[in-house]
Amino acid sequence: METLKLEILTPNGLIFDGQAQSVTLPGEEGEFGVLPHHASITTLLSAGVIDFETENGTTESIVVNWGVVQVDETKVVVLVDGAVAIRGENESDVAKALEDAKRLISDVSDSNVAIAAVSAKIESAAYRLV
Amino acid sequence: MANLKDIQRKIKSVSNTQKTTRAMKLVSTAKLRRAEELAKRSRLFAEKTNELITELSGRINCHKIGGIASRSFETIDEPEMVDIIFVTADKGLCGGFNLQTIKAVKKLMREHKEKKIKVRLRGIGKKGVEFFTYNEVELMDAVKDLSSAPDVARSAEFIQSSIRDFNDGVIDGLYIVYNGYKNVITQELHVNKILPVDVDDYDCDDKAQSSMVEIEAEDEEKVLDSLITKYVEYNMYYALIDSVAAEHSARMQAMDAATNNAKEMVKTLNVKYNKARQEAITTELIEIISGVESMK
Numbered sequence: 001m002e003t004l005k006l007e008i009l010t011p012n013g014l015i016f017d018g019q020a021q022s023v024t025l026p027g028e029e030g031e032f033g034v035l036p037h038h039a040s041i042t043t044l045l046s047a048g049v050i051d052f053e054t055e056n057g058t059t060e061s062i063v064v065n066w067g068v069v070q071v072d073e074t075k076v077v078v079l080v081d082g083a084v085a086i087r088g089e090n091e092s093d094v095a096k097a098l099e100d101a102k103r104l105i106s107d108v109s110d111s112n113v114a115i116a117a118v119s120a121k122i123e124s125a126a127y128r129l130v
Numbered sequence: 131m132a133n134l135k136d137i138q139r140k141i142k143s144v145s146n147t148q149k150t151t152r153a154m155k156l157v158s159t160a161k162l163r164r165a166e167e168l169a170k171r172s173r174l175f176a177e178k179t180n181e182l183i184t185e186l187s188g189r190i191n192c193h194k195i196g197g198i199a200s201r202s203f204e205t206i207d208e209p210e211m212v213d214i215i216f217v218t219a220d221k222g223l224c225g226g227f228n229l230q231t232i233k234a235v236k237k238l239m240r241e242h243k244e245k246k247i248k249v250r251l252r253g254i255g256k257k258g259v260e261f262f263t264y265n266e267v268e269l270m271d272a273v274k275d276l277s278s279a280p281d282v283a284r285s286a287e288f289i290q291s292s293i294r295d296f297n298d299g300v301i302d303g304l305y306i307v308y309n310g311y312k313n314v315i316t317q318e319l320h321v322n323k324i325l326p327v328d329v330d331d332y333d334c335d336d337k338a339q340s341s342m343v344e345i346e347a348e349d350e351e352k353v354l355d356s357l358i359t360k361y362v363e364y365n366m367y368y369a370l371i372d373s374v375a376a377e378h379s380a381r382m383q384a385m386d387a388a389t390n391n392a393k394e395m396v397k398t399l400n401v402k403y404n405k406a407r408q409e410a411i412t413t414e415l416i417e418i419i420s421g422v423e424s425m426k
Contacts, residue, residue: 009178011282011364013171028353042186044353068357070182079179079360 002036003055005075008062010083015062016052023052023076025069040072047108049086049121050078061086061125063101063118065108086125098126134410137403141396148392154223155385162314162378169311169368169375176368183361186354187327201297202326202358209302211248213270213292214238217308217369218258219377220278225387227317227380228257231309234319238305250301254288254370277377280370282363289366293359296325306365311375315383318376324365327358 003019023034026048045067053059067080084101088094105118187203216235218228235251235258242249250270253259255277262269271291276284295301304325312318 007178009175011172011175011367014174042182042353042357044356068182068353068360070185077178077182079175079182 001055004034004036004038006052006078007075008050008078008080008083010080015080015083015085016060019055020076021053021055021057023050025050025076025078026064027069034071034076037073038071038076042068042070045069045078045080047105047114048118049125051125059128061122063104063122065104086122087129094126094129098122134403134406137399137406141399141403144392144395144399148389148396151385151388151392155382155389158378158382158385162375162382165371165375165378166311169371172368172371176364179361179364183327183357184329186357188329191329201299202354204326205329206302206326209247211250211301212242212303212305213250213252213295213301214305214307215252215254215289215292215366216258217277217306217373218253218255218261219373220256220275221377221381222257223384224377224381225384227309227377227384228255228261230317230319231307232258232261234321235307238307238321252288252292255373277370277373280367280374282367285367285370286363289362293325293362304362306369308369308373309376309380310369310372311379314379317380320369320372322365322369324362325358327361 001021003021004023006016006018006020006023007014008016021035025032025034026045028044028046031048045064047065048063050062050064051059052062063084063086064078064080065082067078069079070077082104084097084104086094086097086101088097101122102119105122106115190203191205214235216231218231222228239249239251251262251267252271253262253269254273256274259269259272259274263272271288273288276288292301292304296304303323306320306322306324308320309317310320
């Protein structure tokens, strides 16, 4: 299985650095997916969820509030302002991450529709985990 | 006898100073740890942002891609005015830390003057601001309490006017000068050319670089603009936190040296005190003996 290099960075450090099979990003003009050998593209991200499939097939979700992504044939570099990874060992960890993620989103967005849409996505990501 | 008392007083005062400097060193050590952590975590992001911008700018320049209306990626041949932003500490007692930055700023100013380029100076940090005010160098902007407590929102606000002036064509360049953290015992002076984006390091012929610049979204200017703004803002913020870490490490070192010096001084003063005491005893004995002698 071919993979691409994915890096997700925030001002507070590295959130993810590793190989991924595919990445789905919340672009400014709509969600888009990236597979290995994707053409170069630089674009902005809006508040939303980054979903990616890791090397061993598990799906991870990271909630971001704003960002820039640079895609080229071999790698994807995502620079974001704030990010919360939806992951955890047990239910309470996940619940806490969920809470943080929702707060992050409601801080940047005024529109209730946007918040609701993102929240629904976060919930479903968390649901997969537990 | 007065001499003895004087020395005693001096010993006491020096050892008190020693206590103070030691305490200051300990405080700096604790603060350094926190600042260092913050700077380290942010360094990666700062490096990646710069990398991304340089790459973009390099590609735009190498392939002469036109139609991008942002001045940030242009090479400005005859600049008329530049902004120099410097970051120093708010407090002293940290060795040559502030002076190094000030010297670099002066050098940069001189270089620009020789080329007949006007310089606008904007300062952050009490020490640097005071220095230039005292020397009657005009400062366009002076912020005195930002460098000891870096804040994302305030640093963004500070740099905003420079970005605006650059986009409006009022200034043709932007430099940030600060003393950054390298490791616990060394600081590293940074003179960063922020705008227009520095593309000197970019190798156009490198085949490994992807040749495409594809910017999604209808108005690519918006993407570039927000990217540039973020890049400048983050560089400013990073300069501040890096400078804080460096300040604490410099102070830690300076205070360590001061403590050692005080220790050394107490030692020599003690020897001096003992000598004086012995001298006094000898004089007294001679006085007694010669008194007895004369009685005979």
